[in-house]
Amino acid sequence: MRTKYPFSAGRQPVIALLAAVLLAGCSRATATVWPAATLHDGKVLLASPQAVYAIDATSGAQVWRFPLENNNDLHAFETAPAVNADRIIVASGAKLVLALDPATGVEAWRYSDPNQLTKTAAVSMSAADGRSYSAIGTTLRALDNENGKVLWQFAGGDEFWGAPATSTATIYVPNMDHKLSALDAVTGALRWERSFPGALAATPALADAALYVGTLSRALYAVNTSNGKDIWVHETQGFVWGTPLVTADRVYFGDLDGIVYCVNRSNGTEIWRATAAGSVRGTPALDGDKLFVVTDNGFVHALNASSGTPAWQLELDPKNAERLLDSPIAANGLLYISTYNGEHLLYALLQDSGTTSWFFPPVTK
Amino acid sequence: MWSQLIVYPFTNALLLLYVWLGHSFTAALIVLTVGIRALLTPLTARQQKTQIQMQELQPEIKRIQEKYKGEPEKMQKELLKIGYNPAAMLGGCLPTLIQFPILIGVYQSILNAIPSTPLQMMDLYHGVYPWLFPNFNSLLPVNRYLIWMDLTQPDRIYLPWFPILGIPILPIFVVLTTLVQQKMMTPPSTADANDASAQMQRSMMTTMPLMFGFFALQFASGLSIYFITSNLAGIGQYAFLNRAKFRWGKLSLPGGISLPWPDYTTKPPAKPRPNVVPPPTNPPGGSGNPPAKPKPRKSRGRGDGA
Structure with a gap:
């Protein structure tokens, strides 16, 4: 009969093997x-x-x-x-x-x-x-x-x-190297280029002769499309990742510290700010007087667009701890929200109440 | 909780070293890995001590196992007499177990600190200490390139005249350094070739380097740098702490390449410690041969070590 000693030196590599398996198990999803x-x-x-x-x-x-x-x-x-x-x-x-x-x-x-x-x-x-x-x-x-x-x-x-933000003659290309480049849409020739204090991770919003640029620094920039020079700068609490939403007289955007901003489009002065439940990565959606934002930790906020006061808010799927990182879409009286890790890929909520109208894919019985 | 306690501190340490070391993520990773190994030295030294103790006891264990084949209780008693205590061996393994969370945390922090995708960037934003990096935006994007390598991608070098197949340089180094470390940490078994423990040792000598090589092939090359640094630091540490226990030889590889290789064949036999191995006694009524007298240990001169 051979006596086994579970922690003999020859078996210590088994522990290393276990470590390797754990490492593999801890690797990120694709x-x-x-x-x-x-x-x-x-x-x-x-x-x-x-x-x-x-x-x-x-x-x-x-x-x-x-x-x-x-x-x-x-x-x-x-x-x-x-x-x-x-x-x-x-x-x-x-x-x-x-x-x-x-x-x-x-x-x-x-x-x-x-x-x-x-x-x-x-x-x-x-x-x-x-x-x-x-x-x-x-x-x-x-x-x-x-x-x-x-x-x-x-x-x-x-x-x-x-x-890139596109127009017929010029496209405006954000890059993670902090630079925004204006290129000829037909030939790709560089027209102008400028640097920002932070990386540019989102498409700039293009409206008339201005670009509204969110940066991975703590500011939103309005720049002139003809030369890239600042029109105004609005400092924020967190990084501005999403493309701003531009209307006739206002610019709406959120930051990664969960603040939603409404600023004057012509001079960048703040009209109101509201606090969301988590990081706001995407572009807000506007329909009528309701502004919708979604947060990284799964909350949906409906705000009064003129004042920033809350209309309603909900946690989309507390059970699955959804991450909401894409921009919501508001149309047809519905709010379309795609999710990162939830049970469903897409939800359609009623804009008035936040009640779920349908989700995709549907539950199969 | 895991992220707050383990991953974020390592991530911030990596970024801090990245700033201090001139925006070189590779240098930051190497320094952090060596620093962690240094902090863990008391633990790893104890583990290595246990291994050496095991190695020294092997002839005695073997002899007792042979002698008391049919008497497990007696065998246990005799093994305890020579200082072999499975519970103590467990104590020797505990440091390895304690290291696991640190190893996994470092691994995750490597992926965290070089955000190559938007999702990783989101996670990094929440993990960075604002008080430590008030100008965090100026660090982004983290420089993740080293010579030909993108540290966030598995390492392959493509030769211009043979662009179809990428050569995995770092994974090859991972395999080689793991092999050397494995060989160093696995002293030659005195058991016979069919012994289960010896078979497992041989099997692990092959599978461990291949497995870590496979990980290096699949995962970000930053992880390969971590593996290589950790292996080299482990080899250096073991060679230093046990400089009287083995010699460096050479392993000849095809193409005239030779690899530094732990050579136990020329090692002088270790002297059993008097407080561990009891004086040889004939068990009452025993019929086995008396144990061989321990040979005197060679002096620990400078030329005796690594």
Whole structure:
């Protein structure tokens, strides 16, 4: 009979093996961004890790999905689809840009990033005037909307997390290297460039001759589109990540410290501020006199847009501790909210009360 | 709670070192890893001491196991007499267990401190101490590049004339350093080749380096730098603390490459400690051979160590 001694020196490597397994178990999930939605032609287009869904905005029924079955080679769609004439442009973290038919979701063309240095990269998308602007990692490319051919490309100092703001003649490209570049939309030639104190992670809002730029510093900037010079600066408590919402006379935005701001569009003076339950990452949504913001810790706030006083607030899914990182969409009397880690990918709430109208995907019995 | 107690402090320490070391995340990571190893030295030294004690006791254990094959109770008594106490061995393993949360925390803080994706950036924002980094915005984005490497991506170097296949330089170093450390920490077994413990040792010698190499292939290369630094620090620490216990030899690899390799074959036999091994006695009625007399230990001269 052999006597076993469980902690003999020969068995100590087992403990190291256990440590290795624990390390593996503690590795992050593969998600790098969060699901994101766009409203187009009566459909909510939702990019989620496994698929892009077209969902009827009224009923919540699925119209189509791409791909039809889960395909790990395409994983993961996490950038809001860009809509461009007769194409929906989606990007995957696997460094692919795909053009889909808006009615059926059938693939029209795809562009694959030739850079092999990384398996995945942060992507951002926007589209206008027959061109799709697809930023994968540190390279921004203008693709022909018809066939996906590269028209021109622009190398950034770091990654492009925010999609360009587009106009017919010029596009405004935010970069994580703190720089905002104005490029000729047709040729990609640099018109002007300027630096900010913080990284630029979101698309600037473009309205008339001004750009409203949120930065990963504690300020929102209004800059002149012709030369990039400051019109005004509004200092904030936390980082401003989301694209500001610009109306005729006001600018609404939130910061990562959970403060919601309403400032005068012409001079940046503060009209009101309100405190949300958590970090406000996305763009606020406005419908009538109601302003909606969602927070990283799962809360939805409806505020009176003129005064900032609360109308209602709720925690969307306390059971699953939803993270709400995408921008909400307000339309049709509903508020569409895509979630990061919840039971459902998308919720439609009644704007008046916050009551859930429908969610997607529905619960299957 | 885990994040607040373990991950965030390490993340902030990494960022602080990043600032102090001229915005080099690699240097920050190396210094933090070495610092943690230094802080854990009292624990790891105890663990290594237990291992050495085990190594020294192996011939005696083997002899007693052979002698009292059919008498487990007697065997236990005799093993206790020579100082072999499984409970004490457990004590030797506890330091390793205590290190786990630290290792996992460091690993997570590496991923946290180099936010390569928006989601990681959100998490970092909540984890940074504002009082420590009032100008945190100026640190972003954290410089995550080292020569050809993006520390947030698995390491591959692509040669211009062979762009199809990436060469994983850092994972290769992870495998080599893990192999050397594993060899160093696993003294030669005196048990026979079929002994379960010896088989496990041999199996771990192969699987551990391959497994850590696999992790290095899959995960961010920052983790590979952590593994390599930690392995090298462990090798250095072990070599220093036990400089009289083994010699460095060379392991010849194909292509004329030689690797520093712990060489136990030339090591003088260790002298059993008088307070651990009792004087050899013939058990009453025992029929086994008396244990071999311990050989005198060579003096611990400078040339005897690593």
